[in-house]
Amino acid sequence: MDAILSGIKMFFDTFGSTIMLPIIIIILALALGAKFGRAFRAGITVGIAFIGIGLIVDLMWANLTGVGQALVTNLNIQRDVYDVGWPAAASIAFGTQVGLAVIPIALLVNVVLLLTKVTKTLNVDVWNFWHFAFLGSLVSIATDSLLWGLVAAAIAAAFALFLADWTAKAVQSFYGVPGVSVPHLTSGPGVPFAILVNWIFEKIPALRDLKADPDTIRKKWGLFGEPVVMGFIIGLVLGILAYAFKVPADKTGLQVIADILKVAMSLAAVMLILPRMVAILMEGLIPVSEAAREFMQKRASGREIYIGLDSAILIGHPAAISAALVLVPIAILLSLILPGNRVILFADLAVIPFVVALFAPLMKGNIVRMIVAGTLELLVGFYLATSMAPFFTQAAVDAGFALPENAVQITSIADGFLWPGWLFTNLTKLLGGAVGCLILLALLVVVFFFFNRNREKWEVLAGAPKPEK
């Protein structure tokens, strides 16, 4: 086993992800029954996406580095962990050694858990297997072992199925998507925060009836939810903070304005172009995900199953969009004022709708509550992200992204801000890969056991309508 793994590592280190990932995708697509031409094209496309994402990350990096240094020298705000956004996180995750193996592993975990009737979810959302690769990569770095990274990725895949099963009825009734569940590791982990906040609101009469109308917010502020506008404004704010307060003697006012506007334009460009690049990656994965879907559906027919999809299908809902809109300025403010935080937010402000999407059913779409729960989750997230940044950064290096030398670090809200990553890395780092993974597995077995023993109660807790007696 070790010989095979070190052999894979040698190949990987020599070729890098722009070459290895296409090869893996071609083999995988062929194994799942795709035609050669289609498989070949898919593999090449994935490699192209990697090159494109690298270019844009460099652009973002060039701008944020300047801003970050200026923030320190001019305002004495130490923010040296940059949010590179989930598109970059996803490419990093797929580009590590764990990422190369994640698709077959997650498919296998899913088929086994379906056949043993532990889960009802058939996760056809192959794209979002990156979350499992992400957790696995962190563990692989924490334990310095590819094996435990792969095991952790398998546990993460099963954990996503649990979250999907748990929230399925709530999602189906609130969002009106029958037969669908959401095994998405950016959305699911927030549900406990939402349950807690909702419970507190219910206890306090003055807060219980607090409401805001999501449609008004969406209509009035919707423009700011568009990535281009959001990128420009964030760039403007960061640029002003960095360059406007202490102007060096050799700069004219006009030059300062130009500096600020350059940051704004570049970040607006990143917000538009980075997702386009990632869409290329997605396009390359289509033959694999289609083949995987057919492969799984053949093996899981004949009883009630939920089709597991991306939470992207939920977040057009006014409640999710509006709550996320309000959370953007809150998140920026938090990033500047929280003591001990080193994360400066940028690219992933667009991912906030995913963080709050599963709050909506159990809060009946009450966006005041969603905003409070979202604030709480992000507030905790800043500290988790700050502490996990070294692992995140190492994962990026492992995936072949060229990061500048001067010891800055990276993170992203998805999934660097979320507790599963923190739990996975810290358990395995403290206790070693074997014990750490065993504890994670035990925790997972326990939640699945109690959930399957009393499904209805758990489902209602997550926001499903109370069953009629």
Next chain:
Amino acid sequence: MEGKKRILVACGTAIATSTVVAKAIEEALEKRGIYVTIRQCKASEVPSLAADADLIVTTTPVATDHGKPVIQTLSFLTGIGKEAVIEEIIEKLKD
């Protein structure tokens, strides 16, 4: 001569599910000899971009007060009922 019809495909990210839908529509329509221009966007961008589209296909709820036909469907993601949606798209594009 009339230009190509323009379809706006929306989802939560303009990346994940909308890419699947956009590619599926493109391939299915090309097989029938229909060529269209497809643009992907986020759900929150629909109000701004609807004016430039003839039809909007989405995987998530979007604003509908812009006078353009909207088809909300998960068929391309789940694989169930895909053909029927393709027919609906062709039907709506004819108008």
